[in-house]
Every structure is written in C-alpha cells, then in structure tokens.
Amino acid sequence: MNERSAATTDPATEAFLRHRNLLFTVAYEMLGSAADAEDALQETWLRWTKVDLDQVQDQRAYLVRITTRRALDRLRTMKRRKEDYVGPWLPEPLLTAPDVAEDAELAESVSMALMLVLETLAPTERAVFVLREVFGVGYDEIAAAVGKTPATVRQIAHRARRHVDARRPREAVSPGQVRAVVESFRRALETRDLQGLLDVLAPEVVLMSDGGGVKQAATHPVVGAGKVAHLIVGGLGRARIALTSEPTTVNGNPALLLRVDGELDGVIAVRVEDARITGLYYVRNPRKLTRITSETPLTLR
Template identity: 80%
Template structure:
C-alpha cells in the first residue's frame, strides 16, 4: 500500500492507489487542521498531538462511515479521548521535568493573529492557565469555550453526563476567568511594546527594560534540563531586567531578536551569535510586559521554521 504524507505533521496516511485516499482518510484530512488545533490546545505538545492524531486516524478508518451522521463531531470525539489519555500520562511526565514547563511554540500564519478568539485560545498566557485545570476540565473548557461544541457531544467525548459536563464547564470557566489576562492588548500594541523590549535587550539597556516591564512582571524560562534556564519563575521588573542584562553582559555574546508570530501572537525569535537560542512570547497589558515566556529547550523548537495551520472550524 502506498502512502500520502501530510504536509503539516509529516505523518504518512495510506492511500489505495498512491494518488487517491480512501473516503475515511480523506475525511480525516479535511478536518485535520481542526483536530490538530483541538488536541494541541489540550496538550501543548506537538509530538503528543501528532501521536494522538495518528491514534485517532487508526480508530477512524475502522469506523463504518455509513453509520456516522456528523463526521466532524465523531472525529473530535475520538481525538478528545486520545488527548485525555495523553494528558494523564503527560501529567506524570511533567512532574519529572527539569524546571518550569512551557507549551511548545508554533510559528503561525498571519490569519491566525487576525482571528482574535483563536489567537487568544492558543496564546502562551492562556495555555499556561489551562495547565492548572484537571485533564477533564481542560478538555471540557477547550471544547465548549473555544470550539463551541454542544454539551451532549462533549459528554460523549469525555464519558460524562451532559449535566455533569455543564457543571465542569462552569467550574473551569470560573477558574480560567480568574486567572486570564484582564486587558488583552491588540496585536499592534503588543508589537510596539515588544519592539521597545527588543531594543532594550539588544543594547543591554537596563533602564529601557525597566521602562517597558510591568512592576509585577513574571519571567518563565523553559530549558528542559538541556539549556540553562531559571529553575523557578522570576517575579518583579528589577529582578527580571537585571537577570537579562546581567546574563548577556557576562556571556559577552551577540544577541539579535527577530519579530515573529508565535501561537497567533507577536513574539521574538532570539539568536545568540547567529544561532537560534529560543522563542520569547509575551503578555502585554496597559502597554507594559506583564509576562515573558522563554522557550529554550531545543526539543520544543521544531515548529518555528514553518507555519502550522490552525483553525476553530
């Protein structure tokens, strides 16, 4: 049997004659970007998302399509179950992770940034909030609040009654609303603030950093035990600015920051002596940086060279 390789994930889907996929695989590919977005928002890991989608496809091709009324809903149900299985495994894995854990950054197309709802749902800031939910709460929140899936469909996906799902959704929404950014900055405002931050970092301007950082800014860096990173979040403009400027000064390195779009939001790609060092996403409120998320773990930088298509539909 021949294969068709998916351009987004690199996964190989079998085809009947090398040029035409079977109906089940064709349906899966039609909804692939949606399924990727759903599962990624639940997991925050590309490798685990791709594995969950591979398992979804393997189960989907065994389904009698003649008995399926809504293929999209059925696929989302399968993918959610696979994501829930992985969420429980990932929880144990994260407990052994070296240092803070951040979601894997995705280079995204401009149209993702233009979709305010989608851009917020995949932002580093919100995905970190979702990390504080239980696996079931996270699945219910993502399906209901982000993708507007009906309670009956969610109940079938997570193995709960619709009444229970409503309660979980209410609890998860209240939890997230209490922790999500209150004043979401526009992309233009975020880009302007990041430009000021970029200039201050590249010139090692301590006062410039203090001017652009909020007093209670939090810096979270993820090196995964592979690259150096702060073992705990750093809080406070003074501490964050001194750590950035002090670290650069001691290293005597050439640092360049390149504007990019990560997870639908303006971000910076940082290069040290010409080599990629990491991706820095930011949360901006009231024209100040309130959150910095620096992913240095090279295993998490596999999706910053080419755009990953995401969609809510």
Template identity: 75%
Template sequence: MDEPATEAFLAHRNLLFTVAYEVLGSAADAEDVLQDAWLQWAGADHEHVRDRRAFLVRITTRQALNRLRTLQRRKEAYVGPWLPEPLLTAPDVAEDVELAESVSMALMLVLETLSPTERAVFVLREVFDIGYDEIAAAVDRSPAAVRQIAHRARRHVDARRPRRRVTADESRAVLKSFRYAAETGDPQALLAVLAPDVVLMSDGGGVKHAALRPVVGAERVARMFAGGIGRFAGAFTTEPTLVNGHPALLVRMGGEVDGVMALSVENARVTGLYYVRNPGKLTHLTSETPLTLR
C-alpha cells in the same frame, strides 16, 4: 478505507490538531494523538457515522485525554518550569482574535492549572463552541456533569486571564520597545517596558540553562537581562516573529537559534515573558503550523 472517509479526515485534520494541541500544550504529542485518531477512524464503521466532524473530534479528544494523563507524569519529573511548545503561526492566525487568544502562551499556561477533564471540557466548549451532548460523549460524562465542569473551568480561567484583549498593534509596539531594551541590556529601558510584577519563566528542560523557578518583579528580570547581555555582547540577537498567533522574538546566540520568547502584554507593558530554550520544543519553528477553530 474508502476515499470519502480519507478525505473527511484530511479535511478536518487542522481542526483536530488544534483541538489536541490546546488540550495538551505539546505539538509533538498532538501529532501522536492524530496518528492514533487516524487508526481509530480507519477501523470505524463509517456508514453508521452520521456526523463525521463530531465523531473525529470525539475520538481525538479521548486520545488527547489519555495522552494528557501520561504527559502530566512527565511534567512532574521535568527540570524547571514547563512551558507549552511554541508554534510558528501565519498572520491569519493572529487576525482571528478568538483563535489567537485560545493558543496564546498566557492562556495555555492557565489551562495547565485545570484537571485533564476540565481542560478538555473548557477547550471544547469555550474555544470550539461544541454542544454539551457532544462533549459528554467525548469525555464519558453526562451532559449535566459536563455543564457543571464547564462552569467551574470557565470561572477558574476567567479569574486568571487578562481582563482586556490587547490588539496586535499594541503588542507589536511593546515588543519593539522590549526588543531594543533586551538587545542593549539597558536597565532603564527594561524597567520602562516591564510591568512591576512581571514574571519571567524559562524552559530549558534540563538541556539548556534556565532559571529553575519563575523570576518575579521588574528589577529582578531587568538585572537578569542586563547581566546576561553583558556576558554575550555581540552574540545575542533577536528577530520578530509570530508564535501562537502573537508577536514574539526568535532569539539567536552567535547566529544559532537559542530559543523563542513570547510575551504577555497589559497596559502597554510586559507582564509575562516565556522563554523556551529546550531544543526538543523548538521543532515547530521552521515552518508555519496551520490552526483553525472550524
């Protein structure tokens, strides 16, 4: 393959990874998709590709859709709740409000409720602002059908995501309060920072202990934390970090990384706790993953 074609792929690699990750919710699968996209790009007739970025996004989306259907079968056999694979991200991801929202744990979980085609269309249209004709070519549908799918997916997502964007300062303030409450196991401090209808989801993947169903309600979540911290007094510590563009906590037990806890915040309280403990999903926490919408 000629050097300009190689350079074109490398120039758009971060964009292609972001597309694949948002369609799949899995960094490991997104990396595999990029390998397949690279092979397809290597065998393409580059002289007849008018828009290399559009072509690369198209083949990446197709590969991601194929992978997503396989991934869905794996999720059906998954032990307990399935959470997106967390990514350690740089401050510039958090500063890009649109990007940070698009990769937030809360929105990624909403995208899990869409069909594969709906998810791909929503991501390409609403996140990356790609035209209907290009999306149609990527998902093998007509532009008119894509418009309908986009409208349906947008309505579905809008009904389930937070109505107001939370600033980074608000998130950090709530995270600080939650961190103190979680490390001390103080029930009153926990109740003060948790929303009444808070939902705790923990993902152990059958490898680490985790609740097999979401835990709903401030009192139930507070009791779980208070009881758990009591059993691991002195061994449970947390460290602020940035995961998927948002403040989160890296959790250690006896000095060893146990998992990562992402938060959803509304009205200065925690509405969602997403605790990923599955070791297979913690491989992207050692170095920052570059993400981009462009």
C-alpha cells in the same frame, strides 16, 4: 501513518484530511505539545479507519470525539512527565500564519498566556473548557467525548470557565499594541538597556524559562521588574555574547526569535496588559523548537 499518501478517493481519508487542521488544534490546545498532538492524531486515524462510516451522522463531531479521547489519555500520562521535568514547563511554541493572528478568538485561545492558564486545570476540566469555550461543542457531544453526563459536563464547564477567567489577561490587547511593546523590549534587550527594560516591564512581571534540563534556564519563575531586568542585563553582560532578536509570530501573537552568536537560542513569547509586559515566556529546550521555522495551520472550524 502517512495519510497524505493514501488514495484521496477513500472517503475515510478524505474526511480525516478535511478536518485535520481542526483536529490538530483541538489536540494541541488540550496538550500544549505539537509532538503529542501529532501522536494523538495518529491514534485518531487508526481508530477512524475501523469505523463504519455508514453509521456516522456527523463525521466532524465523531473525529473530534475520537481526538479528544486520545488527547485525554495523553494528557494524563503527560502529567507524570511534567512532574519530573527540570524547571518550568512551557507549551511548545508554533510559528503561525497571519490568518491565525487576524482571528482574535483563535489567537487568544492558543496564546502562550492562556495555554499556561489551561495547564492549571485538571485533564477533564481542560478538555471540557477547550471543547466548549473555544470550539463551541454542545454539552451532549462533550459528554460523549469525556465519558460524563451532560449535567456533569455543565458543572465542569462552569467551574473551568470561572477558574480560567480569574487568571486570563484582564483586557484584550490589539496585535499592533503588542507589537509596539515587543519592539520596545527588543531594542532594550539588544542594547542591554536596563532602564529601557524597566520602562516596558510591568512591576509584577513574571519571567519563565524552559530549558528542559538541556539548556540553562531559571529553575523557578522570576518575579518583579527589577529582578527580571537585572537578570537579563547581568546574564548578557557576564556571557559577553552577540545577541540578536527577530520579530516573529508565535501561537498567533507577536514574539521574538533569539539568536546567540548567530545560532538559534530560543523563542520569547509575551503577555501584555496595560501597554506593559506582565509575562515573559522563554523557550530554550531544543526539543520544543522544531515548529518555529515553518508555519503550523490552526483553525477553530
């Protein structure tokens, strides 16, 4: 469906386009995949065109409900795909506009760190958490979207919130602080400075790399500053490659684009706590790098 080519005088099309960025954000936060989020929106559009608009009191809420159901269906099938995935599965990074980074609530909700926490929730728990905690949807409306009673949704929301709070970053860090840490990491990375890496990495840092079986990547998370730093410096030394890095904004947060011999190699997103990096998320799978050259609009409203 190329909904943008449809007649703008059509009320269904106008309503869908008016809320499209919101619907994409809902689907992406539930799925962690831009490609699957787009497919969910395609299915939402097809369902929306069959709706009698005269019977719809709140078009935004109705569209969010349809999108949630479509995303839930996809989330359940994606679970099987992830089980067969080679190595760690990381969310698909998105190049985002400055307004996303300036919205602290939105930037945290789509950060790689929180998106990975959401991966640990069951599909319905994730849908309930995203709708309630991120988008502020009422319990009755969530219940209609996920096919549960409002009372059950309240219980699920409480359980999911407790689960996420136990795993999310301990404190909020300003974008400026994160940029400073990322810059220190960038300098150490480009100069193969082992001590520089050790200085910026937290003792318990975790490195996850996603090659999807297409690009070489560690098949398991690497834990500990010493192991991560030696892996980085040793790998670069053995490969004898020309590595350059470029600051960017991915999922509303500072990150690095890495190029090897001038060719795009991947994106590194970071999790920063107490002025040190506690998480490094390196996406190398080419299929997940299609959204880092043009900005993806995201919104909570």
